[in-house]
Every structure is written in C-alpha cells, then in structure tokens.
Amino acid sequence: MSSTTCCCNRAEFDLKQFHNHVVSTKDVWKRLSGPLLEKQLQAPFKPFGAFSIEIALQYLEKETALTTIIAELKQKKPRTSWRTKNKRRQKEAFMQSIKDQTKEEATKEEATEEEALHANAEPPEESVGVHELRSFLKAMPDERFSELFDIKASRPSTGCTISSIKCVHDSLYVAGRYNKYSRSLCQTPWIIDGQKKMDTSVEEIITQPLSLAIPSDDTKFSSSGREDVDVRMLGAGRPFVIELVNPRKIHMCQEDMVKIQKEINVSSEDLRVTDLQVVTKLEIKVLKEGEESKTKCYLARCWSPLALTDDALQALGGTKNLVIEQKTPIRVLHRRTLSTRKRVVLEMQAVKIDEHHFSLELETNAGTYVKEFVHGDFGRTCPSLRTLLEADVDILELDVLSVNVDWPKSLTS
DSSP states (O other): OEEEEEEEOSSOOOGGGGTTSOOOHHHHHHHHHHHHHHHHHTSOEESSOSEEEEEEEEOGGGHHHHHHHHHHHHHHSOOOOHHHHHHHHHHHHHHHHHHHHHHOGGGHHHHHHHHHHHHTSOOOOOOOOHHHHHHHHHHSOHHHHHHHSOOSOOOOSSOOEEEEEEEEEOOEEEEEEEEEOOSSOBSSOOEETTEEOSSOBHHHHHHHHHHHHSOOSEEEEEESSOOOTTOEEEEEEEEEEEEEESOSOOOOOHHHHHHHHHHHHHHOSSEEEEEEEEEOHHHHHHHHHTTTTOEEEEEEEEEOSSOOOHHHHHHHTTOEEEEEEEEOOGGGTTTSOOOEEEEEEEEEEEEEOSSSEEEEEEEEETTOOHHHHHHOTTTTEESOHHHHHTSOOEEEEEEEEEEOOOOSOOOOO
16 A cells, blocks of 8 residues: 655645655656646645645555565564553543534444543554555565565556545644632543543633534644643743644634634633644744743642741742752652753742741742642652741642743734
C-alpha cells in the first residue's frame, strides 16, 4: 500500500529541488496529475499546502513482499507498553464519548459503553507508519532487498488501483487563558481503570463549545503547565492552546471567537476564559520555547503546630534565589520518572494570620512543586519551609496567582 498527496494552493511545482537526485514515483505522479486536478478543481496546485487531497494507491503485485517487510519491521520495532497504550485508549474513548454526547444526546449511553469495551479490549495489532517503513527500507541490506524485489527494469503487468481518497486540512489552533475558581475541578479528564472519576474538567468545558462551532476530527488540549485539582488558577489566567485536527471550518474572525468565549464562560461558574483567539503553529513554538524560563507566583495558606513568631516569618522575606533539590514527589511517583531536580524559589513573603496560621506568597521557576516545598515531602525536598522554620508546617490551600508568560497577546484594552 502506498499513498501520495497533492495540494491545491497558489504556486507552481518546481523540479529543480530534485536536481541530481532520484525522483520518487510519488513525486512523478504529483507532477503529472497536479495540472489535471488543478484544471478539474479550478484551484492552483502546489505539492505542499494547507489543504491536501490524500490518495491511497494499491499495487497488488508487490503486496506479498510488502507484507514480509512489515512483519520483519514489527519484530524489530520497540513495543509501547500495553499499560501506556491502554491508558491512552481509555482517555481517547471517553473524549470521543463526550463529543458524541454533544452531537447525539440520545445515543450517549450506547456510545460510552461501546468505547469503554474497546478501551479494555485485547491489545490491537501493531501498526506501521510510512516514515518507519521508509527508514527500514533505506537501512535494508542490498542482498535482502534483491530477494524481495525484482530490480530489473520491466514494464508492470498491472497498474495501481485507488483504495481511498481523503481531503485533509492543516490543523487550526485556538489559544487563550483560563481561570479556575474551583478546588474540585481537574484540568484534563481524570480516568482510572476505565472509570471517569470527575464529572467534567477544564479541557472538556473549553473544548465542547469550540468543537460545536468548529467541527473537526479531533481536539488536542495543552497548556503552560497545570495545577492540581484542589488548586485555583487566579490572576490573568493560565495560557492554553487547542489544536483542531482537520477542521471543517477554517475562517474564524475575532467576533466568532468572542461568541465562543461567551458560550464557554456561561456554561460554568468554575471557569472563565479570556483572550480566545486563532494563532499560528509558529506562535505555539514561541510558547514552548519559553516554558523553561517562565516563572510562577503562588499564594499558600499554611499551618504550624507551634506558635510562630513575627521575627521568624519576617526572616523568610529576606530569602532570595533559594536553590532547592526536589525528588519526584511521592504523590506523582506512579506517573513520573524518579529523579532529583534543582529548582529556585526566587523570593517569598510570609504574613501572620494568627498564632498557628500564616499566608506565604512566593515566586518560583517552572516545575517547582510548591506543596512539597512547604511540608518537605518526608525529606525529599531540601531545604523546605519545614526545615527553614524548624517546625512541622503543612499547607492547607494553594492558589496560582500568575503564570508569567506573555502569551497569547492580550485582547483587552
């Protein structure tokens, strides 16, 4: 099975890029069929563009050899653990059931039940991608290649058949910031052993109205970090971006975004979205590049069994650029690699509430586990607030005050 893609866009196909190189059959097919499609569709042709027509061609004469190659590749291909694939499939199944619910409320239970069964089914056969197959063929010894294929130049006895035709558009990216006011709302669907533990999530609240306004094959949610279920996201909010895969609608003006933003904000009292806008893939890369250099500000409400003096709390205000070492916290050890990470508490300020309670405002670099910095996590974070104050302090509540990333651009005056 082979496939080729031709795109309708503005520009001409240039064969200069193939000078002194062997031209693939796929590119020859593009060069010959492109002008014909351009005339038929009345749209300029370009081999690479935002809109593609994917045509899968099947050549049965080499089907046996290709089946043999795929079998050999599967034997050498490292397998993803069944546990990892099953968790991914469970999440995808529930996200799909949510989309079905918004479109067909009457069939919600049947769809959810069927997808849950698929999520717990036996592991499917390993698939092989085109790029994997191409790399495998390039690395194949000449002797083995000659055994599988007749390399003599001869006219084929049969032609290719078209097995499928699919129209695909590049992803559309929608970004914004969200505030979370609830201490019982997770950021993404919380699924354990195929069971959804919470009614909804930040991701679902945002993507449901967006998916209705812009139908697509899939939606992918990502954000600049994440907060725990019991942590509020205050201030200007946390930057996020949603990728709409193969969208059916691509021309969205800012008025459309404002309307969707209002629908999101009306749908829940626990969440508020601002600065919703369409962004480019390049702009997302800028966000990713700033992930390591960003800082965050927090407000923690803490408790101490010992009565803390004003002097002890005021001394914390003089602490600047405190380097700490954090082993992977016990609470996330089941899903994070065990390692020791160095983080920096840039500054902090403590304010006494009463003899046993105080608030702590602090700024840290990206990736700092603030809860563990307060209570020490059984000595796995050092130094911690517990060692600095020489008291068994603990954290009662935590709020994120700001994620210091200037992205996406502010739309408010």
